[in-house]
Amino acid sequence: MGTRFDDRTEAGQRLAAALARFRERPDTVVLGLARGGIPVAAAAATALQLPLGTVLVRKLGIPGHEETAYGALALARGRTVRLINKPLLERVLEHGVRRESLAIVEERERAELLRRAELYPGANVDVTGKTVVLVDDGLATGATMRAAVEAMRDSGASAVVAAAPVGSVDAQASLERVCDAVLCLQLPGKFRAVGSYYRHFGQLSDDDAVSLLEG
Numbered sequence: 001m002g003t004r005f006d007d008r009t010e011a012g013q014r015l016a017a018a019l020a021r022f023r024e025r026p027d028t029v030v031l032g033l034a035r036g037g038i039p040v041a042a043a044a045a046t047a048l049q050l051p052l053g054t055v056l057v058r059k060l061g062i063p064g065h066e067e068t069a070y071g072a073l074a075l076a077r078g079r080t081v082r083l084i085n086k087p088l089l090e091r092v093l094e095h096g097v098r099r100e101s102l103a104i105v106e107e108r109e110r111a112e113l114l115r116r117a118e119l120y121p122g123a124n125v126d127v128t129g130k131t132v133v134l135v136d137d138g139l140a141t142g143a144t145m146r147a148a149v150e151a152m153r154d155s156g157a158s159a160v161v162a163a164a165p166v167g168s169v170d171a172q173a174s175l176e177r178v179c180d181a182v183l184c185l186q187l188p189g190k191f192r193a194v195g196s197y198y199r200h201f202g203q204l205s206d207d208d209a210v211s212l213l214e215g
Contacts, residue, residue, distance in 0.1 A: 012043025053122035138194030142171030
């Protein structure tokens with residue numbers, strides 16, 4: 001399975017070493033995907049001496065199989081970007097999941113994005129003309145990262161880099177089509193749950209995320 005990371009902070013420090021070319025660049029900002037990507041991004045931003053912010057993202061999970069995303073939402077500067085895996089959505093509908101159930105999922109996740117927007121500092125960083133390094137704790141499908149990438153493009157970023165300690169081969173391939181660069185420290189052939197690549201992988205609270213973003 002490869003080397004496991006001790007926790008998200010250690011993973012961020014190791015990620016920073018691989019992102020050394022961005023160190024102290026005045027046109028670059030590090031944004032962690034909320035919530036799990038924030039401690040990874042915070043450690044990387046500290047090591048690289050770069051500004052830290054966040055992108056608010058939510059996975060759209062299939063009812064009854066919430067860990068599998070049929071799409072994702074990202075909120076940037078007041079606008080919500082919606083990304084849908086159309087082939088997967090069609091299969092989900094063919095298997096009897098009702099559109100009304102999916103609409104409930106999306107309404108709930110949009111509400112959660114707006115709730116977090118009121119709480120999280122660094123959620124409205126101006127990225128116009130900047131290189132944005134988007135950081136998450138792992139890339140399983142890449143859905144939320146792709147939504148974040150699109151949100152950054154819409155917000156005027158000049159370049160977008162996706163970075164994570166671990167990712168699936170499929171997620172990396174998907175992101176390479178939309179990013180200027182993609183960096184995964186580990187690309188296991190058979191991808192497991194993101195948490196299995198960490199010794200310590202606790203859930204983050206809003207307070208944890210806010211504390212990291214406030215520095």
